[in-house]
Amino acid sequence: MNTNTNSKTPRRAAALRNIGIIAHVDAGKTTTTERILFYTGENHRVGEVHDGNTTMDFDPQERARGITINSAATTVFWQGAQINVIDTPGHIDFNIEVNRSLRVLDGAVVVFDGVAGVEPQTETNWRLADKYHLPRLAFINKLDRVGADYPRVVEMMRERLGVHPLVLQWPIGAEDAFRGVIDLVEMRALLWSGVAGEPVRVEPIPDDLRELAAVWRARLVEAIVEQDDALLQAWMNGVEPSAVQLRAGIRRGTLAGTFVPVLAGSAFKNRGVEPLLDAVVAYLPAPGEADRDHAGEATQPEADPDGPLAALAFKVVTDDHGTMTFVRVYRGRLRAGDTVLNTSTGQTERVSRLYEVHADKHAERVQIEAGDIAALVGLKDTLTGQTLTGNGAADRAHPLVLEQIAIPEPVIDVAIEPRTQADQQQLGKALHALVKEDPSLRVRQDAESGQTILSGMGELQLEVTVEKLRARHRVNVGVGRPQVAYRETITQAAEVTHLHKKQSGGPGQFAQVTLRLAPLARGEGVRFANASVGGAIPREYVPAVEAGVRRAAEAGVVAGFPLIDFEATLIDGAFHERDSSTLAFELAAVAVFREAARRAAPQVLEPVMAVEVITPTEHLGDVIGDLHRRRGSVRGQAPRGNAAVVDAQVPLKEMFGYIGHLRALTSGRAQYSMQVDHYAAAPASVSAELIAA
Structure with missing residues (x-):
């Protein structure tokens, strides 16, 4: 956590936009964000990824590698609107950063490489945005590059993403001759010199592009009037919609997900950034404006600043200065000094300070309210995806829990070993901090070797994590070769009864458990159900049975890998009034699970x-x-x-x-x-x- 802070409290603009910049790696997200910072006046120089001097990629590893690793937030102002921007990574290993960012945003700008078009990670991020019902703008970037093909990328959006791309601009010139765009709403040409900061020139559409512009303008108008009966009737009677009517129609269709507006440019060559900012303000939603799914059901609490507090923690950053928790406030207000209830855990915590975040700099705030994204200091036990509310009696009586953030399962492991005794003492603390920051990481002890196993989404993520251990936490570790994170599953049902009974002079141990295992579809995870009746097993022992099942599943039964995609159902059992205990039932559950899994035709995945x-x-x-x-x-x-x-x-x-x-x-x-x-x-x-x- 950078301690470079500014104590002034910026005033919130009347209009607010919370947006993310998402794309495949190397499509130009960070370059686009840096140009947004420059053109809104937040920065007075242009940061370049290749020069290692960007504002948003401030982590030393990001600058050294030339990629975005951590999502970074900042706030800019454009045309009287406040825009909170989160720049996200494009590499699949860091997809958790995209996932948790999109969960708390209201809209997104998807950046496409004008040469490569729709790339694999673009598709992945697009599906994530679909999951959270986010309205989007498409910015086709790098149109100055050799091989750039604007209409091909538009068609790829239609084919691969299954959307209706609504072309708002058409490029003027191609590859190294790209110099501007045709604004199809206003029917004018916007031209740039390519020098950062020089104003856009507005000129008539070049003669050789008038016919093409008229064709795409007609497609634009047709798509918009189809949403409005009055406009459609007027259009059929020969009345062309005005630019104001077109913009209103574009906004309605964007928020409804009917189409995706498409803009053109080259962020690196300073072309197309100002119209992109105009489109963010004009077409993307304010907080609460698009919180509906496709069935019309509300997906978030109403964005009422005067209502009871509802906020979601979506990121935790820990360093030598402490812990900073990033939250999105959906309803109500939060002030420095407030005590909040974590409804995901039932614990209360006190917020000591609030910050508006500008990459690695922070401006202190007195309060935040519905729609705001900010960082809190003082929360020690709040994790990614947990809900914060007020601490009143009503909050406790009817706790609100917002939709969690889905955490992907890791697929690759490395063994890490501390070099010295001092490193051994620091390793556990450092790993706890890193896993708290990045919940897509997992840490476990290998039962046979005693080694510490670090699991993640890919080789690059694990490499970056190990470097953080060494550089940030000053823990020197040796690292084994990356290994595949295999899993195990079962392929048929099995039911087993096991009696755990021990007597050694003192109080005995008695627990009998009948367990049925059944396979689930791939990706369903682990489920536990209690179907015992008649008090065969007292209710206080059922959680111990579940804990035993889950503990045994972690060790597998074929080759020692976690067993997944099954349902364990507690069918029956027996207990002893004096000798039964939580421990006895947990041990019985471990044993009965292992036997049932062996009989259920297990296999390695x-x-x-x-x-x-x-x-x-x-x-x-x-x-x-x-x-x-x-x-x-x-x-x-x-x-x-x-x-x-x-x-x-x-x-x-x-x-x-x-x-x-x-x-x-x-x-x-x-x-x-x-x-x-x-x-x-x-x-x-x-x-x-x-x-x-």
């Missing part, structure tokens, strides 16, 4: 990745052949400019070190991206290898 390889066409055959040798299945291929795109599914086990092999295979000209697609049964040879190990 391995993570299978969705892999996209972009390669020159002359190397296409070599790339496909190599993927097949890695147990991959090619789902399709398509041309992209002068290259070919291969869409495949490959087990993660076969993808370690792939980038080096791919470069050697294609003379360094190919690239790839991958993300977890699903878990599938591992082949018998892989299972045998794991069991033997």
Whole structure:
């Protein structure tokens, strides 16, 4: 937590927008955000990713690697509106940052690479935005690059994302001749010199583009008047809608998810940023304005600043100065010094200070209210996804719990070992802080080796985490080779009764449990149900049975990997008035689970990745052949400019070190991206290898 603070309390603008900038890695999110900071006057110089001097990527690792690792928030003002902006990572390993950011935002700007178009992580982030019902704008960036193709990207949006892209602008010039856009709402040309800070020039549409502009203008008008019977009737009678009517229609359709407005530009060349800001204010929602799902049901509390407090903690940052908790306030007000109730845990905590965040700088606030995103200092036990409310009797009597943030399961492990005794003492504390910050990380002790196992979403995430251990927490650790995070599951139902009975002179142990295990669909996780009746097992012992089941599931029964996607149902049991205890029932549950799982035809699961390889066409055959040798299945291929795109599914086990092999295979000209697609049964040879190990 940077202690560079400003104690003044900025006034909140009449209009408020909470937006995220999302995209595939290297599409230009951070560059776009840096230009937003410059053109709104928040920054007086332009930060560049390649120069390592950006405002939003302030972490030393971000600047060294040239990528965004952590989501970063800032506040800017444009045309009388306050815009809270969160710049998110594009790499799949850090997708938890996108997920928890989108959970608390009201809208998003999706940045597309004008050459690559809709890339895999763009699709993933788009689906996340769908999940949270976020209205979006599309900004097709990098139109100055060789191979940029604006209409192709628009069509890719339609085909791959299943949306109606509403083209609001058409580029003037292509590749290195790109110099401006046609504003199809106002029917005018907007031209830029490319020099940061020089004003946009408004000119008539070039003669050679008038006919094309008229075609796209007609499509725009038709899409808008279809939403409004009065406009439609007037249009059919030959009355063209005004620019004001068009903008109102664009806003209605955007908030309803009918279409996605599409804008054009090149953030790096300072072209198209001001119209993008105009569109954010004009077309994206204010807090509470679009909190409805597709069925019309409210997805959030009403954004009433005078109502009872409802806030969601979505990020925790811990460093030498303490803990800072980022929250979105959905209803009510929160003041420094207030005591809040964490309805997810039932605990109360006191807020000592409030901050408005500007990347690594913080401006102290006296209070925040519905719609605000801010950071709190003083909360020690609040975690990502937990709900904060007031601490009154009504809050306790009817606790509100907002929708949680889904945390993905890790797919890759590394063993870490402290170098010295001093490192050993600091390691546990440091790992606790890192897992609190990034809930997509997991830490466990290997039962056999005693090693500390760190699990995450990919090699890059684990590499970054280990570097944080060394640089930020000053813990020197050795790191083992990355390993696949296998899982186990069952394939049929089984029911077992187990009696746990011990007598050793003193109080005995007695617990009898009948448990039924049944497989669930992939991705369903672990469920526990109590179907015992007639007091066969007293209610106070049922949580112990569940705890035993979950503890045993963590160790698996085939090769020691966590067992997932099953339902455990407590059917029956017996107890002894004197010898039964919580411990006895937990031990009985562990034993009965292991026996039932062995009888339920268990199997090992391995993570299978969705892999996209972009390669020159002359190397296409070599790339496909190599993927097949890695147990991959090619789902399709398509041309992209002068290259070919291969869409495949490959087990993660076969993808370690792939980038080096791919470069050697294609003379360094190919690239790839991958993300977890699903878990599938591992082949018998892989299972045998794991069991033997």
